[in-house]
């Protein structure tokens with residue numbers, strides 16, 4: 001059974017690999033045998049991670065990519081093919097950011113930035129990378145990182161919540177279109193995991209109050225996303241498409 005989780009011979013793109021969950025995902029996929037393509041805007045961080053992965057015996061490529069800019073995504077695809085001989089057959093759409101404000105005072109540019117990164121960015125990367133897979137006639141797996149914020153709502157989070165709800169629903173639409181090509185498309189909806197996106201909030205008094213509302217009374221450890229990621233990336237999840245795995249310590253269903 002454990003062989004079904006093996007990713008030897010696979011090539012995995014991870015967007016947003018320069019920090020937080022993306023950095024962790026890249027290391028997990030490499031440990032499972034995949035060659036990894038590390039994409040984000042802060043290339044110095046990607047190169048340091050690539051060196052770390054190669055020192056541990058893996059293979060990695062760092063590519064500068066802004067998921068809001070189609071030309072950088074196309075360049076990332078071409079670099080992947082040049083280095084690894086074909087397109088990535090695991091695509092982890094992880095890049096994301098948040099801007100928070102009450103919607104009545106939120107700046108329009110901030111709203112656009114959140115939607116462009118978290119929703120349109122997923123679509124642009126998927127169009128290019130999944131498009132290359134179908135063109136090459138290769139099976140694959142795409143994993144979009146959504147959020148429990150796409151299922152529930154929070155004060156000052158209207159743009160982020162909308163962007164993640166759209167990301168999750170787009171996952172289903174993409175799954176239906178990709179099924180005939182044997183490309184599976186699923187999502188992971190994490191609860192709260194400490195990273196640069198939320199460390200100030202999670203370590204504040206408000207963050208502490210929220211931690212107490214999580215049924216498991218804690219935030220997640222990055223390692224607790226490894227199993228769900230590998231399930232969706234590998235043949236262990238070969239009949240799963242259009243699904244969302246919620247990984248949140250029960251936060252979604254905290255008691256009324």
Ligand SMILES: NC(=O)c1ccc[n+]([C@@H]2O[C@H](COP(=O)([O-])OP(=O)(O)OC[C@H]3O[C@@H](n4cnc5c(N)ncnc54)[C@H](OP(=O)(O)O)[C@@H]3O)[C@@H](O)[C@H]2O)c1
Nearest residue numbers: 016018019020021040041042066067095096192193195197
């Ligand atoms: N941490 C949580 O509790 C949590 C919960 C639910 C969902 N998520 C989601 O998980 C994903 C990863 O977030 P994180 O928590 O790991 O936060 P993070 O540490 O802030 O990482 C965000 C990553 O996204 C990249 N990124 C942002 N804008 C980009 C752009 N235009 N082009 C390319 N890359 C871009 C950043 O890289 P560069 O700045 O170098 O480009 C960075 O690597 C996000 O989609 C987030 O919404 C996180």
